[in-house]
Amino acid sequence: MMEPRIDYYPTHEYQGFKFRRGHTLPFGATVVPSGVNFSLFSSAATGCTLVLFRKHEEEPMVEIEFPQEFRIGDVYSMIVFDLDVEELEYGYRMDGPWNPSAGHRFDRTKVLCDPYARVVGGRDIWREEPDWEKRQHHRGRLAFNDFDWEHDRPLEIPTEDLVIYETHVRGFTAHPSSGVSAPGTYAGIREKIPYLKELGVNCIELLPIFEFDEWENSRKHPDTGEWLLNYWGYSTLGFFAPKAGFAATGRFGMQVDELKTLIKELHQAGIEVMLDVVFNHTAEGDHRGPVISYRGLDNKTYYILTPDGWYYNFSGCGNTLNCNHPVVRNMVLDCLRYWAAEYHVDGFRFDLASILGRDQNGAPLSNPPLLESLAYDPVLSKCKLIAEAWDAGGLYQVGSFPAYGRWAEWNGKYRDSTRKFLKGDTGHVGEIATRIQGSPDLYYYRGPTASVNFITCHDGFTLRDLFSYNYKHNEANGENNNDGSNDNESWNCGWEGESTDPAVNHMRAQMMKNAICLLMVSRGIPMLLMGDEFGRTQHGNNNAYCHDDELGWMDWALAQDNPELLRFTREMVRFRHQHPVLRSKSFFEHRDRVGSGYPDISFHGTQAYWPDFSPGSRCLAFRLDGAHAGSPDSSIYVAMNMYWDGLPYQLPPAGDGKSWKIAVNTSMPSPHDIYSTSEAPFLQDQSSAIVGPRSMMVLVADSQ
Amino acid sequence: MVSVNKQGNVTVIELEGSIDGKTAPQVRDEMRPALEGCTEAILDMTKVGYLSSAGLRLLLLVYREFTARKGKLMLVGVSPDIQAVMSHTGFLNFFTLKDTQAQAMEALGQTQ
Numbered sequence A: 001m002m003e004p005r006i007d008y009y010p011t012h013e014y015q016g017f018k019f020r021r022g023h024t025l026p027f028g029a030t031v032v033p034s035g036v037n038f039s040l041f042s043s044a045a046t047g048c049t050l051v052l053f054r055k056h057e058e059e060p061m062v063e064i065e066f067p068q069e070f071r072i073g074d075v076y077s078m079i080v081f082d083l084d085v086e087e088l089e090y091g092y093r094m095d096g097p098w099n100p101s102a103g104h105r106f107d108r109t110k111v112l113c114d115p116y117a118r119v120v121g122g123r124d125i126w127r128e129e130p131d132w133e134k135r136q137h138h139r140g141r142l143a144f145n146d147f148d149w150e151h152d153r154p155l156e157i158p159t160e161d162l163v164i165y166e167t168h169v170r171g172f173t174a175h176p177s178s179g180v181s182a183p184g185t186y187a188g189i190r191e192k193i194p195y196l197k198e199l200g201v202n203c204i205e206l207l208p209i210f211e212f213d214e215w216e217n218s219r220k221h222p223d224t225g226e227w228l229l230n231y232w233g234y235s236t237l238g239f240f241a242p243k244a245g246f247a248a249t250g251r252f253g254m255q256v257d258e259l260k261t262l263i264k265e266l267h268q269a270g271i272e273v274m275l276d277v278v279f280n281h282t283a284e285g286d287h288r289g290p291v292i293s294y295r296g297l298d299n300k301t302y303y304i305l306t307p308d309g310w311y312y313n314f315s316g317c318g319n320t321l322n323c324n325h326p327v328v329r330n331m332v333l334d335c336l337r338y339w340a341a342e343y344h345v346d347g348f349r350f351d352l353a354s355i356l357g358r359d360q361n362g363a364p365l366s367n368p369p370l371l372e373s374l375a376y377d378p379v380l381s382k383c384k385l386i387a388e389a390w391d392a393g394g395l396y397q398v399g400s401f402p403a404y405g406r407w408a409e410w411n412g413k414y415r416d417s418t419r420k421f422l423k424g425d426t427g428h429v430g431e432i433a434t435r436i437q438g439s440p441d442l443y444y445y446r447g448p449t450a451s452v453n454f455i456t457c458h459d460g461f462t463l464r465d466l467f468s469y470n471y472k473h474n475e476a477n478g479e480n481n482n483d484g485s486n487d488n489e490s491w492n493c494g495w496e497g498e499s500t501d502p503a504v505n506h507m508r509a510q511m512m513k514n515a516i517c518l519l520m521v522s523r524g525i526p527m528l529l530m531g532d533e534f535g536r537t538q539h540g541n542n543n544a545y546c547h548d549d550e551l552g553w554m555d556w557a558l559a560q561d562n563p564e565l566l567r568f569t570r571e572m573v574r575f576r577h578q579h580p581v582l583r584s585k586s587f588f589e590h591r592d593r594v595g596s597g598y599p600d601i602s603f604h605g606t607q608a609y610w611p612d613f614s615p616g617s618r619c620l621a622f623r624l625d626g627a628h629a630g631s632p633d634s635s636i637y638v639a640m641n642m643y644w645d646g647l648p649y650q651l652p653p654a655g656d657g658k659s660w661k662i663a664v665n666t667s668m669p670s671p672h673d674i675y676s677t678s679e680a681p682f683l684q685d686q687s688s689a690i691v692g693p694r695s696m697m698v699l700v701a702d703s704q
Numbered sequence B: 001m002v003s004v005n006k007q008g009n010v011t012v013i014e015l016e017g018s019i020d021g022k023t024a025p026q027v028r029d030e031m032r033p034a035l036e037g038c039t040e041a042i043l044d045m046t047k048v049g050y051l052s053s054a055g056l057r058l059l060l061l062v063y064r065e066f067t068a069r070k071g072k073l074m075l076v077g078v079s080p081d082i083q084a085v086m087s088h089t090g091f092l093n094f095f096t097l098k099d100t101q102a103q104a105m106e107a108l109g110q111t112q
Helices: A169-173 A186-191 A193-199 A255-268 A294-302 A326-342 A353-357 A369-376 A412-422 A429-435 A502-521 A563-578 B024-035 B053-068 B080-088 B101-107
Strands: A012-014 A017-021 A028-032 A035-041 A047-054 A062-065 A075-081 A088-095 A119-121 A139-141 A164-167 A203-206 A238-242 A272-277 A347-350 A384-387 A407-410 A451-454 A525-529 A601-604 A619-624 A636-641 A647-650 A659-665 A688-691 A695-702 B002-007 B010-019 B040-051 B072-076
Touching: A017 A062, A035 A088, A035 A294, A047 A075, A088 A294, A119 A238, A164 A169, A169 A186, A186 A193, A186 A255, A186 B080, A193 A255, A193 A563, A238 A255, A238 A326, A255 A272, A255 B080, A272 A384, A294 A326, A326 A369, A353 A369, A412 A429, A412 A451, A412 A502, A429 A619, A502 A525, A502 A563, A502 A636, A502 A695, A563 A659, A619 A647, A636 A647, A636 A688, A688 A695, B002 B024, B010 B024, B010 B053, B024 B053, B040 B053, B040 B080, B040 B101, B053 B072, B072 B101
Parallel strands: A164 A203, A164 A525, A203 A272, A272 A347, A347 A384, A384 A407, A407 A451, A451 A525, B010 B040, B040 B072
Antiparallel strands: A012 A017, A017 A075, A028 A035, A035 A075, A047 A062, A047 A088, A088 A139, A119 A139, A601 A619, A619 A636, A636 A695, A647 A688, A659 A695, B002 B010
């Protein structure tokens, strides 16, 4: 047993609070024997005061100015003794110049939140209207970091085996139909783990869970009077703090334990956790925005500024975090390491990640130090890193994002071309052939696991709406339908919006199945959007960022309304897991590498070995050779017919003395739309098959 | 805060009030001598209105120390609200809960 450290005794006292010089690192507030170590960076401040509060009290209990000898370099640190860790809130007051044109915005009247705060207080209960008279809404708090993980650690599932499910923590179970005991919370997701397991997904990607203010830019809809909030949360207050309002126990300050418990139990169910992280901007907006933290601590370091001190807006949200400043870069690194090590998070999806590759003047870097650091970081080395490879400043880097062999991307081109092909546009068969291979045109040097394939995501139409609306219908956002994308590549199947016409609804159901089938047979990492497995609708709204209501929530009653689609999705996910030939780290080589007599992939049309890549074509088929899969597998044949009539497809041989069985036929009514391996019937005619209008057929080779 | 009595071989500890960062050290100090050397114990939480993070941690720590020396410890009378919090934060998994002292006695193989 070690004796207590000899330097843990107070040297100073002020108004009954005892303190001493602290440790410069780590930054933030850390519990140390008999006290709390506070450490804060500011390159341009002339002085710093620690402000301590009792939880929820407006007036501080003490303000302790850092003695000059407590500053080393640009770091102020101090240990304060005998604090009640659970009841403490803290902030800082900074001295320094107010000179916006030179980039400085110090203001002693503001109490600022610690950028490294492990918990941020102020929005403890979701949607509880704040007291707008408060001078300061967000204060740092301390977190216990002694969670008992037992044997858990990040799962490290091979990337090629992932099936991602994109989810909003609140939206997933907030709807009364979810039937959980703690709706809209981390604990609510925990209650739905059996559902996720049965669905077959093995990675859940959470929309932002770093503390944000749901009341930011809140307003009432001019017609309906309903509150429109910052529901999605792409606006970070504290990069190290989990969203308290997403925790059933947030009111007790236990969100850290609740989130860790969720992650631990997801891991036990074989499901990874990926976080959607927003490092491109903060919740402080531009010069008109609130002073919360970074702006008042060291404006010039944290933000990319114009030469005369205004905020560059590459994020479309007012400001741009100065990610390639060495100090900010370290903060991002510290943050991700913290989530990986302390919360056992398995991966990260970076919102508007192209901003992370801009230099301190906003120009794109060819070798961005932040992206390189993340790619080679020792703690993050097994984490999945996924970029949204564009930003609001016009940088579009799908296929060219600086990857260092590590980064994957949301493949926006997969989304666009599959949508066009599925709705029957001509001229896309060639591109589809590339997309289903994992987009070698974009990721030749990285492999297909660089491609996160998706047809829908939170941003845009849901799958059902993709085939129910030709146009966005965002009136409920209160912006006269001006917000949201106009390039949806959607098709309403003959009627705009909900329909009672059985033919229209039948077509929609079939189109949704086509989309899910195409996604699951494509090489790359498939990503599903929450609710698409049973036809969630946003009634044509393609930008539901502000809807903490039925529009943004998942209505679980739809699982009863659309059991066929749910069954189809589950079976399709299962099919992917069963067939390693669908999943690989490497691209097809279009040749026979193993002596099976067949190339790893061959393309076909209505005639075997004659794919029709002509401009008017809507048909494509391909055969994957089972002998080329990493582990023993059957050969698979996929026929896609996006023409409005059924067409006979001449079949390539199943090979190896085997025959073709029907695994999937989206033109058939349930349960004949998809079969489990044991139930799948053999084709009567092994030489050709009729593929129905606008439908997909998947065959599997088996011994008769 | 803490009252102790012995029923046969079983030490029964009744806790009262809020257990949080302020009171936890005191509760711990008061419980420690009672639990020393005993192998079977019941923590009766019927009169506990609130358990903070620090309170939950204290409970788990006591539980761990106790079971480490092969003791059996049961929680009794945990209110539904506290049970929900313990469930959401993962603490519930570690404990054995019974509704009443009698049930806990029975589970420990004792008759009153």
